[in-house]
Structures are given as structure tokens and as C-alpha cells.
Amino acid sequence: MKLLKNVGEAVGKLTFRMDEVDEYFDLKDDELENWDIQGSRLYAAFSNLVLDQNDLVASTLTSSKALSALANVEEHTGLARALGQLADTEEQLAHFLSVEVEAQSTFLVEYAKGVLSSVQACRDTLAERVRACKMRRDCESALRGKREQKVRIEMSPKADRAKIPILEREIGELAHRVEESEEEFEKISTTIKREFERVDEARFKEFREAVLSYLTMMLQMQEKTLKVWESFVGHAKAIE
Template identity: 25%
Template sequence: MGPYREQKCEGDLTKPVNVFHSTGDGMNAYMAYKVSTQTTLPMFRSKMFTVRRRFSDFLGLYEKLLDKHAQSGYIVPPPPEKSIMGMTKVKVGKEDNSSAEFVEKRRAALERYLQRVVCHPSLLQDPDVREFLERDDMPRAHSTQALSGAGFLKMINRATDAVSKMTIKMNESDVWFEDKLLEVEAEDQQLRKLHIMVESLVGHRKELSVNTAGFAKSVAMLGSSEDNTALSRALSQLAEVEDKMEQLHQDQAASDSFCLAELLADYIRLLGSVRASFDQRMKTWQRWQDAQNMLQKKRETEAKLLWANKPDKLQQAKDEITEWEAKVTQYEKDFDRVSSTVRKEVLRFEKEKARDFKKQIIKYLESLLQSQQQVEFWTLVCIHNRLFHTFF
């Protein structure tokens, strides 16, 4: 499977991510990635530049963007999960197909992650993004070293966990948000089910490839030991076809994985970020409601002081009312602002999702068509060589 390359995003900025080298020995080894950027955007110091980054640097960038932008309702694209098992195989030098596949999948996932970040008009303006792409001696992100896959899921869902503890249900004033959240939750369930099925399909294709290779080898050995020349030639040709079929199953398994499984995994994580933006809006609404409740309490306190004729504490109560009135006004504005941002972000997400799925499905169908054309070609070759006639 060739390297995955995304389309250029708006603003003429491309950044292929390549595996640079593995540094260190044994369990202290780590993979370094070369991030090359080519752009015409004036915000960068030059048109072409290259930096080296570790996987933890990508996670560190995500944490910075999450801390600064998630509270405003932005959908911050998540990086790929940290795979301890996959990286352990690479560290101990286990060179097999699964290790090579893991390295390529991570490289492609990191490239897609960066692509989504720089194609976001607000995130691209963030100085941490420009520093990540340009700065050679960027400090190492230490806080992400122990971040496992389970830890990452906890991090992406921390807004959800906070909201679940609230006892007051949000009185939704805009049915659009309620409907969209239901759509997101339903889509998340469907994507997870489909991802499981595709991963199962990939496993079956890989198993079929292994079994086909064994069958081809056995047929070839049988042909080499056969005294009948015609039958020996027929068995040899059959073994040759099965060898090609074995490679075909391998290629199709790779296509299933890179075109479908990886896309689904990306959007399962992205839907987690979408849900987090809805949760942030709910938290902003909750803060507004809490301020309104506090303002009501302050007004009740003022009324009690007036009734009890305590003028010495009345001015303080009035000042507190003024303070909380300002907070209520500000928090309402914050809620309206976050709501507007979430709406725009969700609409933008839906457009990107439709584009990505369309492109990958077309690529997947093309791979199926190519496989079918190869099978048809081999069929013609067999007929031309009178394979079946030779048998009988």
C-alpha cells in the first residue's frame, strides 16, 4: 500500500509526514517523523521548511490546542491513539508485516491529523501550530509520555464526564442542537459497528492470503513431483495463479484497512470531539444558569435586609447584585457565542466528512475494480494456455 496523501487544503499548504528514523536501542527507542511544509501563506517565515517531531510532540500539540480552543466550542481534531503493543514490536526490532503496517498506519494518521489542524481556519492561526511546523528546537512534550489509548479516550471525553455529573438537565431552546446531538450519537454507534465489521473483514482477507499462499506452495510441490508432463505443467500454472491470488488478497486487505478501517477510526475519534463541543456548550449554559440562580439569591438577600432594616449591609448587597448582573449578562453572551461557534463547527465538520468519505469510497471502489480486472486477466491467460484442456 503506497503512502497516504491528503488533498491540499485551502491556503496552499501541504505537509507530508514521513518516518525519519528510529532513535535509541531496545525499549528506549522511539520513532522520529519528518514534517515537511510547503506553503505560500505569509504567516510563515519561508515557503519550505522541515522539522523532526516525536509522537509525543503531536500529542502535546493536541493538548495545547484543546486547552485554548475547546472551551470556545471549536472541534479540535484528535491525533491517533498511542499503541503500546504496536510500538513495542518496533522497539524490539521485530521486523514483520504487522510492524511495517503499524509504522505506515501511524505515519498516515499523523499526516491526516496535521492536515485537519492546518485546514481549520482558526487553529491554523494558533502560534503553537506555527511553532510545531517551523521551530527546530521545540521543547519535548513530557506530559504526554504516559498517555495510553485508554488515557487518550479519557482525555477526549473529559467534558462528557463533567457534564454527566450535573443534576440539572439543560432546557434546550434551539431544537437544531438537540437534533444534531442525537444524529451524532447515532452516527457514532453505527460507525463503531461498521469499524468492527471492516476490521473483521481485513482479518479474514489476511487469513485467506496466508492460506492461499500455503495452497499455492503445496500445488507447486505436487507439480514438481508429477511424472506426467501435461499434468505437471497444469499444476505449475495453477500454483502461479494462486501466487497471484495470494498477493491480490494482501492488496485488498491493505485497501480495506487504509481506505475504510482507518477512515472509520478517524471519524470515531472526531465524533468524540464533536460531542465535546456540544458538552462545552452545555457547560457554558450551566454557568449562565448558576449565575442567574446566584443573582436571584442576592436579590432575595437584599429584600431580607430591607425588611430587617439593616442599612449597614444593604450597600454591600447592592454591589453584589450589580456584580452578578454583569456576570449573568457576560455568561449569556458567552453562551450565545459558543452556540454560534458549535453550529458553524458542526456544519463544517459535516462538509469535511462528506468529502472525505466520498474520496475514500471512490478510492476503495477503484481498488475493487482493479482486483476484478486482474482476476479477469488471469482467467483469459488460463484459457489461452489451455490450462483446463491440459487437465483433461
């Protein structure tokens, strides 16, 4: 019976539709839906980028080993030296690429994952507001039913009027519960708005920090990459 009750409550929450009177929450619900879609795409794109970069690291290391082996069998001294230097260059590039992969995982993938977690947390919060609204509606419905029952007894000459005091007590209790549920609903709505504002501010701040950290790391790696290639050019020109 407990299982059936839990299932019934879950179904009730799924089928309940509140008539939204606050445009803020209508817009916020659409915004969260868009963030969920775009955040999922962003997470998938960044994850694929990391996978591709890992493949590039592996390929670069393979290239370095192949060049090193070729340098060992090359009879031309200048060319062998240049091939050996190119192998070292490729190995350094592989290291730089691995640092970039780590930066992509740390700053991009984790940011996208954080966005999805934040969206889900916001949706869970909105679900609590819907639950509070449903509780208020249920209390209002129960109160309305008791009042109608009392009116029917008062209008029927054959009704048991001894029930009226009981109904009046129940009506008073339900009216109090309706008032409490309305206050709870308004309190939850106000709290959610305040928390959503904080989440929005934090999200934009986190995005800025993630992008700046990633771009800073990428710039450093690109500068090191340029220096490595510039160093190799001298060895290539020395081939006679």
C-alpha cells in the first residue's frame, strides 16, 4: 500500500499543471530549457575536443619516435641531426598538447558540466515551488468541499445538524492550512528569485574565469610552440 501511495504521489506531481501567474517563472523555465539544451551540446563538443586532442598527442608522440628511429639510420650527418632535432621538437609539442588537453578538461569540460549541474539544481528548485503550489491547491479544494458540505446540511431539513460543529472546526483548520500554504508558496517564490539572481551572477563570473584561464594557458603553450619551431629552423637550415 505504501508503494502504491508513493507511486500515486509521483504521478500526481507529474500530471499537475499550475497556471503560472508570475511571468518571471515562465521565462525562467524557458531559459533553463535552453541552457540545458545548449549546455549539453557544449559539454559534448568540449568532450569530443579533448578526445581529439588526446589522439593528436598520441599521434605526435608516434611521429617523434618514428623520426628518432629514422635519424638513427640516416647516413647523412646533417640530415640525421636535423631529423633528431625534429623528433625532439615533436616530443616537446606532444607535451604542450597534453597541457592544452588538461586545460580543456579543467576549464572547458568542467565548466560545461557545472552548467548542467546548475540547471538541474534550478529545475529541482522549481519543482519544489510546483509542489508547494499543488499543496496550496489541495488545501483550497478541501476547504471548498467542506464549506459546500456545510451549506448542503444547513439547507436540508433532514440532514444531521450535529455534524455542523464538526464541519466548522474542520473548516477553520483548513482555512488556517490554506493561509499557511499561501505564505509558504510566496516565501518559496521569493527565495527562488533571489537564489536565481545569485546563480546567474555566479554563472557569468565562472564563465569569464574559465575562458580567461583557458585562453591564458593556450597563449602560453602557443608561445612555447613558436619558440620550439624557431629553434628547429636553425637546425634545418644547417643541413648541407
